[in-house]
Amino acid sequence: MQNHYPLWKNILILAVFFVSAIYALPNLYGNDPSVQVSPQHSEKLDLEQANKIESAIKAAGAAVKAFEYKDDRVLARFNNTDDQIKVADLLRDQMGGNYTVALNLAPATPAWLDALGAKAMYLGLDLRGGVHFLMEVDMDAAVKQAEDRYNDDVRQALREAKIRYQAVSKEGVRIKVKLNSADDRAAAAGLLARDFPGLDITDTEAQDEILLAMSEKEVREIKKNAVGQNITTLRNRVNELGVAEPVIQQQGENRIVVQLPGVQDTARAKEILGTTATLEYRLVDTEHDVQNAVEGHVPAGSRLYYEKNGNPILLDRRIIVTGDQIVDASSGMDQDGRPAVFITLNGAGASKMGKVTQDNVGKPMAVVFIEYKVDTKVVDGQKVRTKQKVEKVISVATIQGVFSKRFQTTGLDGAGEARNLALLLRAGSLAAPVDIVEERTVGPSLGQENIAKGINSNVYGFLTITLFMIVYYRLFGVFSVVALGVNVLLLVAVLSLLQATLTLPGMAGIALTVGMAIDANVLINERIREELRIGMTPHAAIYAGYERAFATILDSNITTLIAGIALFMLGSGPIRGFALVLCIGILTSMFSAVLVSRALVNGVYGWRRKLDKLAI
Amino acid sequence: MEFFKIKRDIPFMRYGRVTTTISLVTFILAILALSFKGLNLGLDFTGGIQIEVRYDQPANLETVRKILEDQKLTEFSVQNIGSVKNVLIRLPMKPEINNARLSEMVLAKLKEQDAGVVLRSVEFVGPQVGQELFESGGLALMLVVAGIMAYLAVRFEWRFALAAIIANMHDIVIILGMFAFFQWEFTLPVLAGVLAILGYSVNESVVVFDRVRENFHLMRNTSVPDMIDNAITATMSRTVITHFMTQLMVLAMFFFGGEALHNFALALTIGIVFGIYSSVLVASPILLWLGVSRQDLMVKKESVEIDNLP
Numbered sequence: 001m002q003n004h005y006p007l008w009k010n011i012l013i014l015a016v017f018f019v020s021a022i023y024a025l026p027n028l029y030g031n032d033p034s035v036q037v038s039p040q041h042s043e044k045l046d047l048e049q050a051n052k053i054e055s056a057i058k059a060a061g062a063a064v065k066a067f068e069y070k071d072d073r074v075l076a077r078f079n080n081t082d083d084q085i086k087v088a089d090l091l092r093d094q095m096g097g098n099y100t101v102a103l104n105l106a107p108a109t110p111a112w113l114d115a116l117g118a119k120a121m122y123l124g125l126d127l128r129g130g131v132h133f134l135m136e137v138d139m140d141a142a143v144k145q146a147e148d149r150y151n152d153d154v155r156q157a158l159r160e161a162k163i164r165y166q167a168v169s170k171e172g173v174r175i176k177v178k179l180n181s182a183d184d185r186a187a188a189a190g191l192l193a194r195d196f197p198g199l200d201i202t203d204t205e206a207q208d209e210i211l212l213a214m215s216e217k218e219v220r221e222i223k224k225n226a227v228g229q230n231i232t233t234l235r236n237r238v239n240e241l242g243v244a245e246p247v248i249q250q251q252g253e254n255r256i257v258v259q260l261p262g263v264q265d266t267a268r269a270k271e272i273l274g275t276t277a278t279l280e281y282r283l284v285d286t287e288h289d290v291q292n293a294v295e296g297h298v299p300a301g302s303r304l305y306y307e308k309n310g311n312p313i314l315l316d317r318r319i320i321v322t323g324d325q326i327v328d329a330s331s332g333m334d335q336d337g338r339p340a341v342f343i344t345l346n347g348a349g350a351s352k353m354g355k356v357t358q359d360n361v362g363k364p365m366a367v368v369f370i371e372y373k374v375d376t377k378v379v380d381g382q383k384v385r386t387k388q389k390v391e392k393v394i395s396v397a398t399i400q401g402v403f404s405k406r407f408q409t410t411g412l413d414g415a416g417e418a419r420n421l422a423l424l425l426r427a428g429s430l431a432a433p434v435d436i437v438e439e440r441t442v443g444p445s446l447g448q449e450n451i452a453k454g455i456n457s458n459v460y461g462f463l464t465i466t467l468f469m470i471v472y473y474r475l476f477g478v479f480s481v482v483a484l485g486v487n488v489l490l491l492v493a494v495l496s497l498l499q500a501t502l503t504l505p506g507m508a509g510i511a512l513t514v515g516m517a518i519d520a521n522v523l524i525n526e527r528i529r530e531e532l533r534i535g536m537t538p539h540a541a542i543y544a545g546y547e548r549a550f551a552t553i554l555d556s557n558i559t560t561l562i563a564g565i566a567l568f569m570l571g572s573g574p575i576r577g578f579a580l581v582l583c584i585g586i587l588t589s590m591f592s593a594v595l596v597s598r599a600l601v602n603g604v605y606g607w608r609r610k611l612d613k614l615a616i
Numbered sequence: 617m618e619f620f621k622i623k624r625d626i627p628f629m630r631y632g633r634v635t636t637t638i639s640l641v642t643f644i645l646a647i648l649a650l651s652f653k654g655l656n657l658g659l660d661f662t663g664g665i666q667i668e669v670r671y672d673q674p675a676n677l678e679t680v681r682k683i684l685e686d687q688k689l690t691e692f693s694v695q696n697i698g699s700v701k702n703v704l705i706r707l708p709m710k711p712e713i714n715n716a717r718l719s720e721m722v723l724a725k726l727k728e729q730d731a732g733v734v735l736r737s738v739e740f741v742g743p744q745v746g747q748e749l750f751e752s753g754g755l756a757l758m759l760v761v762a763g764i765m766a767y768l769a770v771r772f773e774w775r776f777a778l779a780a781i782i783a784n785m786h787d788i789v790i791i792l793g794m795f796a797f798f799q800w801e802f803t804l805p806v807l808a809g810v811l812a813i814l815g816y817s818v819n820e821s822v823v824v825f826d827r828v829r830e831n832f833h834l835m836r837n838t839s840v841p842d843m844i845d846n847a848i849t850a851t852m853s854r855t856v857i858t859h860f861m862t863q864l865m866v867l868a869m870f871f872f873g874g875e876a877l878h879n880f881a882l883a884l885t886i887g888i889v890f891g892i893y894s895s896v897l898v899a900s901p902i903l904l905w906l907g908v909s910r911q912d913l914m915v916k917k918e919s920v921e922i923d924n925l926p
Contacts, residue, residue, distance in 0.1 A: 270720070441719075443735050453876070461865035468860075468864065508873065515864070515865030516816060555771060562767060567811050570755055575807075
């Protein structure tokens, strides 16, 4: 019996077919537009809250498809995006700042499939709509900020140790400390070596000078931390924005990928992610003359700033608290109806603020709003980035009484600015400015269209191939088409199991794989015809056809696989998706073209002892 | 049904000189197109901004242009895409504007003029990112070539590997040449298509070579050119049918896949058409000239694993 598969082989093929059918199934159900409510920080979302949310939605008159409450979060599914957006806006207003309300596309997979671990493929941004940013962390700025920080810290340390110095100034990448005498230098060197392990100390010709520079290790550390801290901050900000399933990953040494599926308001997303806004609180220098400073004689302990209206103002060099020490911030109105940000400081910040306000009641304090604006210019083909640190004094107020942990800041340009600033302060500031070097936004309607395009390409292509194969190869054409169908099923199942991200190029990959997979069956069928032509018996022809074609199939597929792997290794984003589909598609087609079609042939012809003709 | 009932072997090798001359001419033309016209690189590689918007009635392109001019923008292009309601705006990198914000500004201005305008997509690629993509694409190309050559050298013999890869590069250069000549936009998906063709087009050469190897074993008293003729003739039907199938799929993409897959399908089409030609009429003559002989393959035993498979 040449053309007979043992029972185990048939069972195996059937089992593979059923398993792949189950795992490919979830992709047919699509997604429900949903709203997800989850608690922030230490908040809890208990059953009572969940019930409240449910009744609020019902009151709004939106038709809820399903309402789920588990693991401290609520998910409400809707039939259309209008209801979804309506409810999301409503809940955002009602729930206040302690909960994150996010739009989500929740897979509508039935429970029994879910229990089996069958999940739909994750749709890429080009299919579901959303934004993709590639951001570059400005390492030079991160290093420069660290230098500035050291500069201040060194000054502070010397002052606290009562070592007198003439000047601490930056010279390029180094800090020069000028002291009064050689003895002081020895004392200062000892102190700095002990307190600042990250600085390398070198002596100069002059008896009373020390040069400090950050060690290589320190610089490396700073760069690593800058990216790490930026990722944390971006993640906080994205959570604040209320985005479901965001992707925030480091890419390469200094880049961060941020993907926000389903985000509609890209302008706001960009603003929130990209800004490096923060606040500083400083005392106003009331002892010196501002006019003198404007003319260029800024006193040593102060810095010249400008208010929003353009008036110059002198502020103390020393910062009372910075944005980093803010643990919570919310926006609202003060008693006079002006937009305000209500701020809560951490322990260190609170004690410092308490001390300063106690010593300075009746004196003015200023709030400085700091923002890094990055402009990229291309000069002679070279990318030149100019970074401006824009510092504005947004409010000057007299300290009325002692406050420490909680207080408010006014002087903002409107409720919107207050809201954004509060969000930024809550989420922490970026360790270093970021630059958006790539942005791709896909509107939701385009996403829907892209899905349709991908599916149409596949369906119409498959149908024409089916038609041709059956006309040209008759029954063997039917076998081939069934094998091809199993191949698509298997491919989708594997991709779903891997939880691969499906993109439009990925769908093109499926179509291309189908087109290429048929090659194996054509090879086999042609070979069988050839063997029949040279006078072999039908059984021998089938046997020889499969046998001989296999070596060829293996060879020709491996070369395509090599191309696919190279694409996968070096490709980015959607192209990677295409490559993955190509590689897996080749593997599944080897299985289906050879085993599945052979099983069918054996099933139809294998048991016939006397075989005169083949329908090929 | 059968299209190819060829009784006698077609003497392909006799025309080897002619076919390779034709190839050489197209190849040179492609190189010329590439060097004089260059590829019309898409946004992915050059960097820049591309905004697609949709109006709820046929868009007035002049109005859009006017709005852009009012913003002191230059060197932009405004065109319909897919339908009269969809407008594609392209802006080059502006040295004096923060590019990441430019798209928002443009959209805001368009909305001022017509509130019904909907954003469909924005793509902004920094020049550096584009450059990197270009480099990694080139690297991928080399990797594929090296990988395929190594595989074929092991599986067959170095002459086969060289012949197949030359034929293959010839396809790739012709695709690129066509894109340069017609100034079709060369985007990231097109590059992916080109690389896929690189793997796919080798198939033909491999199928023919497989047959050549088989013939070396079977047709003891035949000359090498005749043997190659026989291999090509025998695999002819398979080559054409297979490609026809793949082409059906590619055509489906071309017609139904929309703007995004249009050029991808175009690249594949050229690759498929020339793939047939080169595998038959370029790879084999080269193989012949490289002086392939029976001994080259006799040394290697057929690997055992192949015999035990279904």
